[in-house]
Amino acid sequence: MVSAPKLSVVIPVYNEEQVLDTLFERLYPALDKLGISYECVFVNDGSKDRSAALLRRQFQRRPHETRVVLFHANFGQHSAVMAGLAHARGDYVITLDADLQNPPEEIGKLVEMLDKGYDYVGTIRVKRQDSLWRRWLSKGVNKLREWITPVRITDQGCMMRGYSRLIVAALNETREVNTFIPALASLYAMNPIEVPIAHEERHAGKSKYSLYSLIRLNFDLITGFSVVPLQLFSMVGMAMSALSAILVIVLFVRRLIVGSEAEGLFTLFGLVFFFIGLALFGIGLLGEYVGRIYAQVRERPRYIIEAVLEEDGGAEKRRAYEQRLPAVDPVPGARQ
Numbered sequence: 367m368v369s370a371p372k373l374s375v376v377i378p379v380y381n382e383e384q385v386l387d388t389l390f391e392r393l394y395p396a397l398d399k400l401g402i403s404y405e406c407v408f409v410n411d412g413s414k415d416r417s418a419a420l421l422r423r424q425f426q427r428r429p430h431e432t433r434v435v436l437f438h439a440n441f442g443q444h445s446a447v448m449a450g451l452a453h454a455r456g457d458y459v460i461t462l463d464a465d466l467q468n469p470p471e472e473i474g475k476l477v478e479m480l481d482k483g484y485d486y487v488g489t490i491r492v493k494r495q496d497s498l499w500r501r502w503l504s505k506g507v508n509k510l511r512e513w514i515t516p517v518r519i520t521d522q523g524c525m526m527r528g529y530s531r532l533i534v535a536a537l538n539e540t541r542e543v544n545t546f547i548p549a550l551a552s553l554y555a556m557n558p559i560e561v562p563i564a565h566e567e568r569h570a571g572k573s574k575y576s577l578y579s580l581i582r583l584n585f586d587l588i589t590g591f592s593v594v595p596l597q598l599f600s601m602v603g604m605a606m607s608a609l610s611a612i613l614v615i616v617l618f619v620r621r622l623i624v625g626s627e628a629e630g631l632f633t634l635f636g637l638v639f640f641f642i643g644l645a646l647f648g649i650g651l652l653g654e655y656v657g658r659i660y661a662q663v664r665e666r667p668r669y670i671i672e673a674v675l676e677e678d679g680g681a682e683k684r685r686a687y688e689q690r691l692p693a694v695d696p697v698p699g700a701r702q
Contacts, residue, residue: 371403371431373477374459376450378443379421380411382464386420393462393470394428400474407433409450412440425675434675441669444545449669451534451547459529461547468526472563476528479559486555487528488548490521491565514594517549520560527551543662596655599648606644613637 375397379386397404406428410418418436425432435449447461458480460473468489479487527548529537536554537547552558 369403370455370457371405372457373397373400373402373404374407374454374456375404375473376407376409376447376454376459376461377464378409378411378446378450379413379417379464380440380443380446381413381415381417383413383416383420385465386417386424389464389466389470390424392466394431396470396473397431400477402477405431405433405454405456407435407450407454409435409446409453410437411443411446412437422675429677432675433677436672436674438670438672444547445669447547448537448545449671451529452538453674454534457531459531459534461525461527461529463525467566468524469564469566472526475561475563476526479561480528480530484528484557484559485530485533486551486558488519488521488552488558488560489524489526489563490560491524492562493565517552519548519552522548524563524565526563543658543668595651599651602644603648606641610641 375393377389382389393406397406408421408424410421421434425434433453435453437446437449450461451459458477460476462468462470462473468491472489476487476489529551533551533554537545537550540550542550
């Protein structure tokens, strides 16, 4: 049996064939310089390009430091990271995107903090190389999230983060369907810290996150960690009911004093449309929470693994593996 390494680097991969060779050229030398034992756990999230073949080739080149988890379909980035955490054996675990926007050379900063006893190391991207609208949206969502939820993360969109073995164990025990891993880790951590890291432009390919998927992700984050939206909507509903009662009294008094009039007809239409829109928003918000409950009680697998490539006693081992954690269905576009 291969001994457990000091460090595991978990990397989800989805249609990244254009950047994988560059990633390998930078990642392994950066880890070699640390002077500690390590493994790279790649999770192929149902890629439709040559990513799986490139990962297998890299495994054959560096079998002792490489493990490859192969999904049979696209289950989404967070499911891929959870699978990587489940297969990571290191005392320290660092998550990293494959697109090289977070340089592998920065891993040493996180290892240094973990060595100092911090159990969760968050990161803050310095001079972000993203578009203006992404940076603006990120700042707005961060402020909204901090107001509504107990989660305190300066840069929630940065994938490079470090976790101690205790935090990874807690994450692996989590049975929630919709998981936002950095937020959960920050809540589980007893001694967290954040460090600044460099940020680069994407080397090849294109981002898997559209505007819709980013909004969807942040909406999941807010509803997954707080019921404040429901409480706020309840308070808005009570306020609107009180205002409506006052309006009815005012209109009744005017009818007695002024008599019948039709000048306020369009104002009435505007109020009706406003209340209809508010009601529809409330129904959608309630449906979001009910949908989360529905997905949870079905207890379907978070992901299904086709095979795992790993070294066992110096020999290559390829094994089928079924994951029984409760979670969501694979859906087209899950990686977006």
